[in-house]
Amino acid sequence: MKTDGSAAPAEPSDLDLVQRIKSGQEDAFEQMVDRYHARVYSLSYGVLRNAEDAEEATQDTFLTLYRKIGTFDESKKFFSWFYRVALNQAYSRARRRRPASTVPIEDYLPRFSSDGHIASPELPDWSASIEDGAIARELAGRAGEFIADLPPAYRDVIWMYDVEEMSTSDIAETLEISIPALKSRLHRARLYVRQRLAEISQAPAQEEVSR
């Protein structure tokens, strides 16, 4: 994260750029593209899993920025607004390929007996299989699809923390939630992904016979 240096020929802040874009300065928009295209691409790629779609989603995201910047409330943090624009753009493109189905996250949380011990029939341990790079990438792709099925409140948190490796304070600020709320959502989202990965690892290769 860039700190907000005071003097010197410092980088303009996001807000400076936003105001300059609103007043029609093209070079400010170019700077915004320079600053954020890699982040937008990276998150689009994670959602879409292919370079061409990710590039198109990135283009659409910046077009949306260009057209909608007038609606951005300058009392808010720019990046949190823009991040959501980007994420929504990527997910709506993904949905065109694969219809969305929001899952009840509770169905995938671990179960416990009345004395507090693990009650879910334990699935075979798949953790060791990720040492094989090809399997790990396959699982990552599936995990990405599972995340896409989550309600946005969970989806965005696990995405930012586990995929993008943003800090908890940056995420809390971006999503405007408290750190305890963030951690609770992150944890539930991970429990959900863990369970779904365990389930597909148990029943390998029945789908995807042909693409």
Added chain:
Amino acid sequence: MSDVTCKKFILDLLVDYEDGTMPAEERALFQQHMELCPPCLRFLTSYQATGKTLKLLKPEEIPPDLARSVLAFVRSRAGKKT
């Protein structure tokens, strides 16, 4: 703290253990439980593997011309409001 169950470890404490914010004393208890409870240990291992797997969703590289193609795209469309 003597009577902490698997449920509490997994539902309430695991996330603090993983991000390193768990106090040392609690951490020792947590680790002790993991050593003595194979189902929890398996759970922890697969929870950690989940985190590692997700990191692979990042792209390996950003297309070198991306910034330019974005600008060209926006310029070609910007006039046409839909």
